[in-house]
Amino acid sequence: MSEDVSCLKAQLEEKEREIAALKNKLSLLEKSQTLVLDLHDKVTPLTPLRAKHALSNEDIMRYSRQLLLPDLGVRGQLNLSKTSVLIVGCGGLGCPLAQYLAAAGIGRLGLLDYDEVELSNLHRQVLHGEENQGQAKALSAANAVRRLNSTVECVPYHLQLSPENALQLIQQYDIVADCSDNVPTRYLVSDACVLSGKPLVSASALRMDGQLTVYNYRGGPCYRCLYPAPPPPETVTNCSDGGVLGVVPGIMGCFQALEVIKIASGQGSSFGQQLLMFDAQDARFRSIKLRPRQAGCAVCGEEPSVTQLVDYEAFCGSAATDKCQRLHLLSRDQRITAQDYKSILDDAGPHLLLDVRPLVEVDICHLPFSLNIPLSSLEERKSEHLQLLRERVGQLKRQMAGGGRPPVYVICKQGNDSQKAVQLLEKMSGSELDHVTVKDISGGLMAWARTVDPTFPQY
Amino acid sequence: MHTCNLGKYQFSIFGYRLIFLFFFNSRASELLFDGVKEHQVTLPGQSDPWDMKQLLVWIQRNLLKERPELFVQGESVRPGILVLINDADWELMGELDYQLQDQDCIVFISTLHGG
Ligand SMILES: [Zn+2]
Numbered sequence A: 001m002s003e004d005v006s007c008l009k010a011q012l013e014e015k016e017r018e019i020a021a022l023k024n025k026l027s028l029l030e031k032s033q034t035l036v037l038d039l040h041d042k043v044t045p046l047t048p049l050r051a052k053h054a055l056s057n058e059d060i061m062r063y064s065r066q067l068l069l070p071d072l073g074v075r076g077q078l079n080l081s082k083t084s085v086l087i088v089g090c091g092g093l094g095c096p097l098a099q100y101l102a103a104a105g106i107g108r109l110g111l112l113d114y115d116e117v118e119l120s121n122l123h124r125q126v127l128h129g130e131e132n133q134g135q136a137k138a139l140s141a142a143n144a145v146r147r148l149n150s151t152v153e154c155v156p157y158h159l160q161l162s163p164e165n166a167l168q169l170i171q172q173y174d175i176v177a178d179c180s181d182n183v184p185t186r187y188l189v190s191d192a193c194v195l196s197g198k199p200l201v202s203a204s205a206l207r208m209d210g211q212l213t214v215y216n217y218r219g220g221p222c223y224r225c226l227y228p229a230p231p232p233p234e235t236v237t238n239c240s241d242g243g244v245l246g247v248v249p250g251i252m253g254c255f256q257a258l259e260v261i262k263i264a265s266g267q268g269s270s271f272g273q274q275l276l277m278f279d280a281q282d283a284r285f286r287s288i289k290l291r292p293r294q295a296g297c298a299v300c301g302e303e304p305s306v307t308q309l310v311d312y313e314a315f316c317g318s319a320a321t322d323k324c325q326r327l328h329l330l331s332r333d334q335r336i337t338a339q340d341y342k343s344i345l346d347d348a349g350p351h352l353l354l355d356v357r358p359l360v361e362v363d364i365c366h367l368p369f370s371l372n373i374p375l376s377s378l379e380e381r382k383s384e385h386l387q388l389l390r391e392r393v394g395q396l397k398r399q400m401a402g403g404g405r406p407p408v409y410v411i412c413k414q415g416n417d418s419q420k421a422v423q424l425l426e427k428m429s430g431s432e433l434d435h436v437t438v439k440d441i442s443g444g445l446m447a448w449a450r451t452v453d454p455t456f457p458q459y
Numbered sequence B: 001m002h003t004c005n006l007g008k009y010q011f012s013i014f015g016y017r018l019i020f021l022f023f024f025n026s027r028a029s030e031l032l033f034d035g036v037k038e039h040q041v042t043l044p045g046q047s048d049p050w051d052m053k054q055l056l057v058w059i060q061r062n063l064l065k066e067r068p069e070l071f072v073q074g075e076s077v078r079p080g081i082l083v084l085i086n087d088a089d090w091e092l093m094g095e096l097d098y099q100l101q102d103q104d105c106i107v108f109i110s111t112l113h114g115g
Helices: A002-034 A057-062 A073-081 A094-104 A137-148 A166-170 A181-198 A247-265 A311-316 A340-347 A358-365 A375-379 A383-397 A419-428 A444-453 B027-034 B052-062
Strands: A086-090 A109-110 A153-157 A175-178 A198-206 A209-215 A274-279 A282-289 A352-355 A407-411 A437-441 B019-024 B081-085 B105-110
Touching: A086 A094, A086 A166, A094 A109, A094 A137, A094 A198, A094 A247, A109 A137, A137 A153, A166 A181, A175 A181, A181 A198, A181 A444, A198 A247, A198 A311, A198 A352, A209 A247, A247 A274, A340 A444, A352 A383, A375 A383, A375 A419, A383 B105, A407 A444, A419 A437
Parallel strands: A086 A109, A086 A175, A109 A153, A175 A198, A352 A407, A407 A437, B019 B105
Antiparallel strands: A198 A209, A209 A274, A274 A282, B081 B105
């Protein structure tokens, strides 16, 4: 008899556990369905962040390992939950930054990006997956963050930050993180932070190097204090041209997360008047003392000349994107299309195909019959390369029975460097070189891949 | 004595043993300094101490290969290059008027914008 009772009791307990598990599953599912993320394509007013006065049992369990740190503690955790952070750019820096801020329990995350996820992003933009290709980066990042911590409020913005919307947006957040990829946006974000009195945690990365500074913070400089004039556009290298090792922005984005957490929790940042430089090649960090806020600064100085946002693309002489800009240096008769070049190949007309990309790119892919001389070698008149070019032009001239100028077709990745090379070769033609007829293959190897040979790799 | 042991670009200069570091993107440093990592050069002695203004002129005349506009503009460095003297922003040290000391470490950094 008593055996039956205890058996029934055990069965009952088992069923109760099952019911509890099902209820839990249901509530999680309902939560994720009611919180369908709304992608914002314009800036709208947000409701104020609800102040949390105490941690729930679930909070205590979730954040227990950081609550144990005297540097953070319950007060720091509550401060985090009251803080909103705007992340400008959901790429190589923004992804790890958003991830760690969400994991740490930040109150609200604004995630801004005007771009969509592409395959060539995935090596460094680690919140996006293969299945997110084509999706707005802001939404993809917000969904990833939500899976990590559903208590963090996410506001995805699929829009380009502009002088028209930046102030309204930035005023709604406590801390701003610059994770953008171009010069005009960096000036825009900095000016908007000065005008709305927000600290700016800024990082950048390229190739094997990273930099980090907190601007407009406790008497430290703003971006303009440090860089009153923008760099000449031709000195700026972007990630889509220069390349970047994915883990380098990853490390810098994690550093941004650290500084945001220190500011938000009340510990304060160490980089208000410091520049952190990271050299991934030598695995070395340098920390540099910077100038304080400059009295003569155009935006944060004593008599500012910039009192509202301006046209930053005009100020910098470049577009607010890190995508390759198309140059137009040549006239129409100096250029042929990739399809035109295909017919020249099919007709087997004697010619020279000159690929002016750097060797590292030629190693990725090239047309087998091309001669590679990098643009920089032509610019510097490297003697061994000029010699090679003279020989090949000479050979070509002997091949061409009827005489005339040997045709040289110049190609690069997207058709910018090749135009510069055509201009250079035209100058050299008849003096440093035999007379040649030089033409640019418009759009370069990427146009070749798109319009002639779809099996040719794109990068 | 200040130690600066990031020996990417080292120059020893008559009267002063200086170290220069150039943190440029590889194409710029290739154009500017022939991609050479280490230089041994002798700076002519002069009665007055060298200052940064004179040093920039000297670098331009003696080290820059071509495209000086990637490094200098007017009598200073071009916008977008940060100059450090002994791990401090040169603005704190008097910029062009700073007088060079033995064992100084001069660093030139080009700002990064990628993300
Ligand atoms: Zn300023």
